[in-house]
Structure formats: structure tokens, C-alpha cells
Amino acid sequence: MKQSVNAINNKIYQIPSELDDTKNLEDFLERNSGKKVIVVQGLGFVGAVMALVCANSFSEDYAVIGIDLPNENTYWKIKSINEGIFPLVADDPKIDQFFQKSIEKGNLYATYDPNAYKYADIVIVDINLDVQKESNKERVLESFDVDLTGFKAAMASIGSKCKENVLILVETTVPPGTSQLVVKPIIEEHLLKRNLRTDKYRLGHSYERVMPGPEYIDSIREFPRVYSGIDDRSADDIEIFLNTIIDSKKCELTRLQNTNATEIAKVLENSYRAMNISFAIEWSRFAEEAGVDLYSIVDAIRIRKTHANLMYPGVGVGGYCLTKDPLLASWARQSFFGSNSDLKMSINSVSNNDQMPIFAYNRLLEVFGPLENKKLVFLGVSYRGDVGDTRYTPVETLLLKVKESKAQVYLHDPFISFWQELEYKVNSNIDDVLDKDPDIIIISAGHSVYKENSTLDKIMKLNPTKIFDTIGLFSNKQIKQLEKKHTISVLGRGDIK
């Protein structure tokens, strides 16, 4: 029997071979009778929080069922929700508030049982859709592909159970064209198989702009939304639904012409950001060569509103979206729309961004010499400041290169105690790692706590050491102070010539 371990409290669950949860589902629905039923498909970083938002909607009291597959990585989330422990650690106090409210109301339940779709008035699709990337060891992207097998199975799972008049809202970031060319035919095929009508269901796409962190909940409830339907009736119903969970007084709802348009909007949005980050890389290297500080240059340019989105240099891009969404777009252009062209700038941006930690590593060697037997402390392993999320973190690439050089490595992150992808323990007590008398301190994530003077004071108490700031964490004033005792090198900031 397979196991699944709760990442929050390490509790071990046996995954049952019998997958019937009918009794519990029926009990839950009886307790919530009269309410519209929402099934949220996928309990990851988006789906789990989307379920909370739906369970705490503005204007309708929904019964919300979260559903995920009963495998090792996800089964524990289902159990955890039903045991009153939310399966995500986040800085946003609203997460806990909303979860507690849903427990009080008893309108949130999690299951692995696809029979849940039978009861759904609304299904929200929040499952992952991955890109398979092939890169060389310098992290240059050599090829990529998109395997829709899992996604199609998930749609079939809805189609084979759902009501004739269900509303399906796809939130997953998909290759543009997917709602029209993949979801629609699968749902209709299964409706027909069950001798049901295909003109009563509704299908639309609206992408989330979730930002894990201190405003996790508000990044769903109070953030502008783009939406569409496969037809006008679908778009109308999507709009009505979104208005029940989103504060549309505070944030605009924009309807686009069809699902292709919103699906393109999502990947375009993220490609834009990936490209801007990639752009900063080239100029970082140039700034280092020319002996100038790219941060102050970016500040000077950002004064212009037309240039306000210019990015600072950094150690790389992580997270689930920017590392793959531009590729989804290019793949769809060719696979769904038969184009002979790809989206070259977008593909190159992903590849450039993937290589950023390699540049950082090379720069580290260049300024501070060989690492063999040196003690290195990493401050921050998360891909983003003030978030505990190691998915595709650029720190991983940098860390693995450093380990190859036979350096001794100590990791700190206030938000992460266990790095799942690498199965490393991470220290959350900064004194522990600084006590190692490090040869080099690598600033590798922009957590606010690192910027505080208390952290600076701790570093100032160390023996003279080397500091490699890969993200421009410190202010100029802090750098000056650090330089009184230590040697500091900042990525994207050349030594003035």
C-alpha cells in the first residue's frame, strides 16, 4: 500500500485501494443541501486557495468540494483539508481565517472520488499542465514538448460524470486553443455517450493571477480578471459566477472575444515578464564588464512611465509559470494552429532565464575564486521573496553547481524547513548557519528579514568574509556598511573602473 506524507505535520497516510468516497460526499451534500455545488479540480497552489475563496464567496453560499488524485504527492492534501489543516504554508493571515470560516460553516470538503463531479453545478479546473523541457548541463534549452495526456484524462473524468447543464471554468494555464480544441470535444463526446444534450453545458476560460505570498487571497479576490466563453451564453454565466467570488467593484472584469483570446492573454502576460527578466540578464553581464551598477541605471530609467516595467537584474526565474508558459504558447502556435513559426523571443527568454544561475555561478568563481572546501551559506532558497516555494527555484541550479565544486553548503530560509525537490533540510534559524563562520555568504532570495538591520548586525559581527549578493538585496547604505569589514560583490553591479 502506498503512502502519502503530510508536508505540514509529517503525518503518514496509507492510500486506500478502494476509491469510493460516496458516503462522505453524500453526508457533506446533505449537510449543505440547497447550496450550489462547486467542484475545484486540483488542490495545488491555485486550486486549494481557489476552493477557500469559493467557500467564502461574496454573494452566494456555495458547497465546495476540492478534488485531487489519490497519489503520493496529493492524497495527503485531501486528508489534511478534512482534518482541519490547510495544506499550504503562506504568509497571508487570510488563508487561515478563510479556512477556519469554511470549517465553521462546514461547506468545504476534499475528496479523491470522481463521483463528486455528478453533483457539481460548477467545475473549476485548476490542475497542472506541464511542459517537458530538455536542457543541456549549462541549462540551455534544447527542446520541449507538451504532453496533454493527463489533462485530457482530467477532462474525460469531468465529462463522464457531470450534469448536462454544468458550468466548466478552466483556470489552468493551457496551450492557447485548448478550451476550444481539447476540452469542448472531450466534454461533448462524453455527454453524447451518456445520451445527454450538448447544448446545455457552459464552458469558459478565465485565468487566475495568483501571487503566493502575503496577499495570496486578495490576488484572487481583488485582482482584475480576464474571462471568455466558448459562446456568449457561456461567457455570460462565467461573468455571473465570477461576480460572486471576486470583488468586481475593486477590480475590473474584462471579457475577451473567445477562449483562444484569454488563453493567449495569459501566456502573453507571462511571456512578457519572462522576456523582461531575460533582457535584464544580458545587460547585467554588460554592466559587470563596463563597471557600472545596473540597479541605479534601472532606477534612473524607471522614472519614465513608459519604462516602468524594466526589471532589475537577479539570479534567475523560478516558480511554476514563467519557466514554462512562453513554451506553451509557442507549442500551441505550431501544434494547434499549424504555424511554421515559433515564438522565438519567448523561447529564448525561457532559455536565458534558465541559464541565469549558471552566469551567477561563473561570476562567483570570477570574483571570489575556487570554492573547494570553502564554507558557503545560502540565505534563501525560495524562488521569490517572502514566499516558501521552491518549485523551479533558480537557487537549485546555483546550489548544485556549488556542490559540484566540493564546497560545504549551509542553507537557510525562514519559510522552508524541507526542500522537497532536492530532499534537503533547510535551517530556519539564521544564527545556526552564520555560526558556521562562512567563507562566502550568498544572498539568494529577497526575504524581507534579510534586509532588516538585525540581520546586517549579525553579519557585521562575523569575521571578515565574502558576500555575494545575487539579487541586489542590500541598499547602497547597507553595502557601504558591509564593506567596512567584508568584501561584497553584487550581481549586475560591476566594480567601478
Add this chain to the structure above:
Amino acid sequence: MKQSVNAINNKIYQIPSELDDTKNLEDFLERNSGKKVIVVQGLGFVGAVMALVCANSFSEDYAVIGIDLPNENTYWKIKSINEGIFPLVADDPKIDQFFQKSIEKGNLYATYDPNAYKYADIVIVDINLDVQKESNKERVLESFDVDLTGFKAAMASIGSKCKENVLILVETTVPPGTSQLVVKPIIEEHLLKRNLRTDKYRLGHSYERVMPGPEYIDSIREFPRVYSGIDDRSADDIEIFLNTIIDSKKCELTRLQNTNATEIAKVLENSYRAMNISFAIEWSRFAEEAGVDLYSIVDAIRIRKTHANLMYPGVGVGGYCLTKDPLLASWARQSFFGSNSDLKMSINSVSNNDQMPIFAYNRLLEVFGPLENKKLVFLGVSYRGDVGDTRYTPVETLLLKVKESKAQVYLHDPFISFWQELEYKVNSNIDDVLDKDPDIIIISAGHSVYKENSTLDKIMKLNPTKIFDTIGLFSNKQIKQLEKKHTISVLGRGDIK
């Protein structure tokens, strides 16, 4: 004897072989005795207007001498200024006001005589610095180079005449490193040759952000500025000077650490913009293939502040800056700083942008078929809306392709009567060109007048025709109206599938 023709009033000047303007210079300086003397080197789109701004400074009454070379393209500008006709047509009423004031005050003079540098307290360098681009016939950039010969000669011309304590402000967009590595040694070499001290002159760099158009003057006087000096004293003096001509209450002055930094800032700023435009190209093609309207997608995304700089699709990039500045940067990285790497994203952006009109041409054939013997009207030949400037306009490439197809072409532009680069006449009366009963109307520049309903009414009166909007000029409402009679295709807006 060579001639130079005044582009404003067609007056023909003979260029003298004797280049002594001493008498006039001395007279001018006598009339302006006691005033600090500014020599503005270069009377192009920046220098001519910079001279006006200096002659109408906020807090110091300068005597301003504009200087340019006595060749066919520039000699007329010198004469024109001294005859009371400003050598630029612009939509900004302040241009004329400022010019008239300087005539009243008698503090502006133009010359070709390098002896002017003898008298300068301040020299402002506003000459051109070109990139030599080699492209194939599909406008793919194949190679490029930067020839500094002319620029170096101009610096030598200053150095061989200037006062020991002159302040030199370089405003030209240069390959980063130029002030330090080119200007400084040339000036010092010439000072030493004349047995003068090399520790009294000041040298700095501050780039303009001039935007020809209705706010031409304010884009200098009321726009934030970035500046630097080769040393602190130079930076201090540049700051003092800038404060006399710029409204620093309204707009920030930012000092950067050295001239490399400001020179990089300038080309980075323009590379950023070129890249964002280039990015829109790829997605335009994709949008057309996927049958969606990229304009409305961009609008939906721009709601996010982090994405506000996302560009609309269009027919291409023109003007003097975005078409070459990214290449200056990459050239400098290798030539001045010995890098093995170029700035690939920036180079590719220039190449992509150069190819945009070719894409537009191909799209035109795709949607409206062969052009042979068809009558085509171009509305707008300028590279930018509401400006009369044909330098590197993308319309040129599109027009030449159309002409190759043996179409009959009629050009209209309210701001241009003669297209210097191609030596074409341009009609400034829209009725004349619409009366030709065109088969296709190409909207090729975003002049405000084209958006007005009066223009729409004129188009609606024509026989059913085809409209190819390459810049997204018309609103959705206008498009709906046009479609009642005509067939319209908009670049970046696919037919909905």
C-alpha cells in the same frame, strides 16, 4: 560650387569655399558681451531645438551659437536660422515662440566656422553617430558596424580650439564608453598640443529624451534627465548647467556614477523599447493565425501596472534612435570592453523590427491578393503619429515592396510634402488621394486627423474598397462602421475563427 536647399522654403544657397565667419561671430559676441557662450554642435532634430532651449534658459542669459558642417544637407540650416526661419517643421507652437524670442533677444546665431569653439564656455555635443547596418532584402540584419571617424573629427574640432576650462556636455547617443575612452583622450591630446592644462576642463554626459511632436520643447525642458561626469567636479558643473535650462522642479535630475553608466542607460532605455515592440511582432503573427484581436488582449493585460509597458502591434519601428541604439550597445560591449558576448536580444529586436513591414506586406497579399495594377493609397508616411519625420520610417520598406508588385501608389501625409530619403512628392490634401478611387487604402501612420470622423465620412463615401490598417488606428466602433461598406483587415487582428 555646391548647393544646399532649404527644406522649408526651397531657397537655394551656394556653399562658399571660404569658411571664415570670424567677423559675424565677433559681431554676435560683441552684441552679447558679458553673457556665457554656449556652442551647440549639430543642428539636427536635437541640436536645433537644444539651441532654442539654451537661448531661452530659466536662470542665465546665454549667448548661443549653433554650429554644423557646411555640407549640402546642413548648410541651409545655418543660413535659415540666421535668416529667421527655423529649420524644422513641428507641431509644437513653443518652437516658434522660443525662436522668435531668441531673435528679439539677438542671442542665437548659427555658423559653420569651428572658430566658434574658441569662445565657448559650454559646448553641447548633439551630432549624429550612425550605425552601418547590412541587411538582406527581407530586411534581416546580417551585420553591423560603428564608424567613429566623423565623431572623432568633431571632438578634435572642439579640442583644437576650446578654452582650457570649457565644459563639454555630450548629448549624442554614443556607444557606452565613448566619453571616457574617446572624447576624453582626444580633448586632452589637443589641449596638450596647445600647451594648455588638462585638469581644468570639464566633461560629462547627459542624454536627451527628445520626442519630436507637439511637446517637442517640453520633452527637453520638462523631462527627467540622467547625467554624469568623468569626475565629480565635472558632474557638479553639469548639474549646475542643467539646472539653468531644465525645470528641475517638475522633473528629476538623476546623477549616475560615471559616464559609462549614463551612456548605458540611454541605449538600455531604447533597447528596452525596441525589444518590447519586437515582442509584439511575434504575437501579432500568432494572433492573426489564432483568429484573435491582439489589441484587445493587450488592453486587458495592460490593466496590470507590472505590464503597462506592453506594446500594441504595428507596422514597424522608425526614427533615428530605436533602429540603431541597441546595436551601439552591443558594439561597445565588444569593442570597448572586450566582451566575447553580444547583446543578442537587443540585436534580434532591431532585426525583427526592421522586418515588420515585410510581414505587413505578406499579410497584405494574403488577405487582399495580388497588387498588380491595383491603386493603393497610403495614409501617412511618417514613422510616428502627428510628426513629420520620415527617417527610417517603416512605411518606406512597405512602400518599396508594394511598388515592386507594380501597384499604382498615392501617398498622403499632412505633415510632409516632400519625402527627402526617396525624393517622392507627398500629397497633403487627403481628398486628392481618395479621389483616385483606390482599390486598397493602407493606414500607415497614426496621425490624429485620420482618426477623426471627418476622415471616416470621406472613406464611407468611396466605392466599396479594401482597407488595410497596419497600426490599429480605428476604434472597434469605427471598424464596425467601415465594415458596412468596405472590407477591413487590421494587422495583429485575426479573423475570428
